[in-house]
Amino acid sequence: MISLTDAFESGSKLCSFCAQEKITLAEAMIRREIARGEMTREEILEEMKKNLLVMRESVRSGLEDYIESVSHLSGGAAMRLFRYAKYDPFCGSNTCRVAASAMAVVEVNASMGQIVAAPTAGASGILPGVLLECGIERNWTDEQLIQGLFCAGAVGLLFAENATISGADGGCQAETGVGSAMAAAALVELSGGTPEDALNAAAMTIKNILGLVCDPVAGLVECPCIKRNALGAANALLCADMTLCGINSLIPFDEVVATMLTVGRDMRKEYRETAMGGLAVTPTGKQIAEKVKHFQEIERRNETF
Numbered sequence: 106m107i108s109l110t111d112a113f114e115s116g117s118k119l120c121s122f123c124a125q126e127k128i129t130l131a132e133a134m135i136r137r138e139i140a141r142g143e144m145t146r147e148e149i150l151e152e153m154k155k156n157l158l159v160m161r162e163s164v165r166s167g168l169e170d171y172i173e174s175v176s177h178l179s180g181g182a183a184m185r186l187f188r189y190a191k192y193d194p195f196c197g198s199n200t201c202r203v204a205a206s207a208m209a210v211v212e213v214n215a216s217m218g219q220i221v222a223a224p225t226a227g228a229s230g231i232l233p234g235v236l237l238e239c240g241i242e243r244n245w246t247d248e249q250l251i252q253g254l255f256c257a258g259a260v261g262l263l264f265a266e267n268a269t270i271s272g273a274d275g276g277c278q279a280e281t282g283v284g285s286a287m288a289a290a291a292l293v294e295l296s297g298g299t300p301e302d303a304l305n306a307a308a309m310t311i312k313n314i315l316g317l318v319c320d321p322v323a324g325l326v327e328c329p330c331i332k333r334n335a336l337g338a339a340n341a342l343l344c345a346d347m348t349l350c351g352i353n354s355l356i357p358f359d360e361v362v363a364t365m366l367t368v369g370r371d372m373r374k375e376y377r378e379t380a381m382g383g384l385a386v387t388p389t390g391k392q393i394a395e396k397v398k399h400f401q402e403i404e405r406r407n408e409t410f
């Protein structure tokens with residue numbers, strides 16, 4: 106017998122717990138929250154509904170309002186890609202809209218708008234972009250989407266407990282990679298997949314971007330973060346589909362999680378959110394960083410006067 110307390114120690118334990126209780130990953134996550142003793146089931150579901158509404162508004166705002174980041178480095182890309190989705194894109198209209206929705210949220214984040222970290226602000230677009238856009242396609246109710254968010258939460262928690270969800274600790278694989286894993290698992294569970302299937306999809310997403318560095322230009326969560334959310338969303342769709350058609354990850358989920366942590370720890374500090382490596386130190390990256398520093402200095406002086 107596996108207890109709820111031990112269930113989140115690994116993916117395989119969580120799957121065994123779900124099989125023992127005949128429940129989904131989402132339900133295991135809800136029970137874990139109830140066991141913390143702070144809220145009733147109804148209150149927990151209500152809290153998640155609030156998250157869903159914030160996610161929906163951030164997608165809407167990024168796609169419909171013209172959003173420019175505080176640094177003026179980014180804005181409007183999500184809206185542009187969403188409109189382009191009508192014109193026979195190579196990756197298909199649905200993928201294009203999902204990717205645009207993911208970018209929308211990170212653009213909102215860069216403009217200091219409200220988002221839900223999933224698992225972090227830098228990776229906040231993937232889960233809402235994937236779930237909300239696929240939800241429209243599939244006519245999923247808010248109740249179903251909320252179950253999807255709990256499933257995603259369970260997967261995010263497995264990474265947080267057994268590896269890392271921080272770019273400063275494990276590079277971008279730990280942020281957009283985990284966001285992608287959470288979204289893929291949610292799609293699979295909402296499509297009737299088992300907990301093992303959901304974690305299979307999650308494992309594949311991480312394998313696909315294993316070793317991805319964190320190298321934000323000028324130290325801002327904009328470049329390459331916004332476009333990496335688009336990639337993370339597409340990765341989630343593909344891994345969900347591969348799982349649902351019966352393709353298995355050769356390396357099991359728990360081993361992928363452990364590998365992600367090892368690879369993250371092996372990364373030099375330049376590639377872990379310090380803006381001292383990768384794209385951040387390209388000639389263009391450095392020029393942008395100088396300009397941003399200059400504008401920040403002017404703003405500081407204006408505030409003083």
Ligand code: SF4
Pocket residue numbers: 227228271272276277278280281318319320321325326327329330333378
């Ligand atoms: S590049 Fe770094 S800051 Fe940007 S999304 Fe990835 S982990 Fe987050």
